[in-house]
Amino acid sequence: MTDHNERRNDVVVPDTFPDALAALAKRFPDEEAVVAPEGRLTFAEFARRAEELAGAFRAAGLRPGERVGVLLPNGLRWLVTMLGAQRAGLVAVPVNTWYRSAELAHLVGTADLRLVVTEKQVFGKDMLAELAAAGHGEVFEAGARADGYLGALFWPSAEPFPSGLEPAQAPEHGAGPDDFAMILYTSGSTALPKAVPLEHGKLLRNGYEMGERMHVGPGDRLWFAMPLFFGYGACNALPVALSHGLTLCVEERVDGDASLAFIERERCTVSYGLATAVRALLAAPSFGSRDISSLRTGPVGFNAEDKRLAIEGLGVTEACSAYGLTESYGFVTMTDASDLPEVKLHTQGRRLPTQEIRIVDKSGAVCPPGVSGEIEVRGCVIDGYLSGSDVSGGTHSPDGWFRTGDLGSMDGDGRLSFGGRWKEMLKIKGINISPVEIEGILGEHAEVDQAYVFGLSTPDGDQEMACVVVPDERSAAEDTELASRLREYVRSRAASYKVPARVVVMDSAAVPQTHTGKVSKLKLREMLEAG
CATH class of the missing domain: 3.40.50.980 (Rossmann fold)
Known part of the structure; x- marks a missing residue:
């Protein structure tokens, strides 16, 4: 190896x-390519x-x-x-x-x-x-x-x-x-x-570098049950597999018990499940009785709690924290499989050799280390969208960097910390608040399994902060009691204007998802606005 x-x-x-x-057919003709x-x-x-x-x-x-x-x-x-x-x-x-x-x-x-x-x-x-x-x-x-x-x-x-x-x-x-x-x-x-x-070329070059960060190679078996038609499959898992000779172990969809049995039977070593997939595996009745110890590496989510669930819950000890988008041919930054757990939990790692990244303020000036701004990237990045200049207009800076619309900061070692979507920033009484920050605080509470923060319009044209939480299965509190407790928890750890005006406790099965398996804040907002 x-x-x-x-x-x-x-x-x-x-x-x-x-x-x-x-090339793989010539080198490994009789090895499994697809299950x-x-x-x-x-x-x-x-x-x-x-x-x-x-x-x-x-x-x-x-x-x-x-x-x-x-x-x-x-x-x-x-x-x-x-x-x-x-x-x-x-x-x-x-x-x-x-x-x-x-x-x-x-x-x-x-x-x-x-x-x-x-x-x-x-x-x-x-x-x-x-x-x-x-x-x-x-x-x-x-x-x-x-x-x-x-x-x-x-x-x-x-x-x-x-x-x-x-x-x-x-x-x-x-x-x-x-x-x-x-x-x-x-x-x-x-x-x-x-x-x-x-x-083709950019997909494979970036796919190769992503695989290198995960320490994968021939003999590794990649579990994939998210939709292949989106970027996480087509321009991420697939080029990683083709550039490193991995076996693609593919399911039509995530199904807790069936997926655990599949991973056990196929001895999958690379986990390519989004946070919702990780939670589905952990919540399955057969979790704990299935031997999924073969899982070793793979990408993990944005927030610390989702990463912890994959690393500690599923045992993906060489997991890699990452940041990227479809327009950047997969990931832009990644931690290394051998990085310390705290690096993986609290950063999205350093840039890949195929990519460049910078943080800029609203004027376009590059931010110093530790200062939050918009993430811009170049390297293995698209020149524009297919539909032309009407769609692509404004997506690149005057000097050619792709404007992601995401917030983040870089530390002195060149590691990225993701701060959420710029368009999801809340403005409460004229003050900007990042939902990711509040979600991170709530995620540290022992009675919270999941937290989703977003803005609701108010009659006076302002915004109020709302939060939907899924309680941890060990919590015995009534919904209203837990909501009140969580507001006080945030108040004890952050400025008073960062305390959610509304906290709604919801069962995990009721939380709406997009077709890619991500939680839909848009649908959550519509649900709360509809009462």
Whole structure:
């Protein structure tokens, strides 16, 4: 195994996803590449199936640079479609499986899709009906037409190949490192989702550096049960796996007991679960009776409590705290797997070799160490969104840095401390307050399991601070008693204007989530405003 205390300078990172897969198929032909609901593939089998699908796409009339939607659950078909499209020189566009007709219409139109690979039922939804309601109800027919939208290409889960296509020889040349590998769509919680185009070379270079921080390599097995169609999967876990020869152990979704059994059976070593996934595993009835001691490393959440649950609760002792976004090809900063626990709990680590980071104030001046401001990044970062200057305007500083809209500070050792979203900052009686700060205080209380702070509009046009807390299972206090106790707890540790005006105690099952498994503060706000 490589000594990760010393950086390897002799590694040549492949230029494209298909190049990476081909290299792994040559080096580890009989080793498992994928374990998924539809079965298992070795690296050689994975590469062969991607090659055959690439040839079929070309035979169907698709040409390099054109775009193919991937509207499938996590699994073999999703991965083979992604790599097959890229091997043909196409751009893969992972589609959110929770989308309905209006969202599909926006995506098909802005991405200019030529084809959507899907199945007739995805998580109980009639996909052809949804596409038809979006104005794209055509079904793919081989040889029917050569241009425009070709329709939905169905791939049943029990079949080795999509219906209506035949395996064919792959083209001699595919994509290059500067070509788009994929287009991902942001979650769009406050506006229409933005299309984020990502290049092959940057994905693999940053993926390699992320893997180095986690100390992973051939033989490691990466557990992934979050949606592959978002950045955490497609531009983070996937390039890490392809650049380091990991086995992808994929589930369609997180299911506490079933996921624990899966991790135990497959001896997964790398945990790629968001905070909600970690909590689901810890809350499962079979937790404690399943042997998940194989878990060793992987990314962990933003706040100290979420990180502690992964490190101490699940036993991911070499976990890495990180900061990043889809637009930055995954992570920008990470702690090292060997860093001390306090470094992991209270910082997001140092920048990756592929990235640069700075903190600036409202005037654009760089902040000194310890002073909070907006996080700006450059390096493996997008030049702009797909939709053009109307969407991309204002996303870059005059000197070319990407403006994240996130708050943070850097210490004297170059480690980042994340301070939350700039747009989530509260202004209470003219004073700025970071929700992350108050969530951190509440998270230290013995009776609090989760805390979510946000602003509510008041009739006079101001804001009041509200907080939803999920009590720890050991708490026996009544809701009103606990709410009062927590307000006094914050008052004893912070200025009086940082005490939440409203504290609502809520059962964890009632806390709404986004389709990516994150807690939705927008929906929490709507719930409280509706009374």
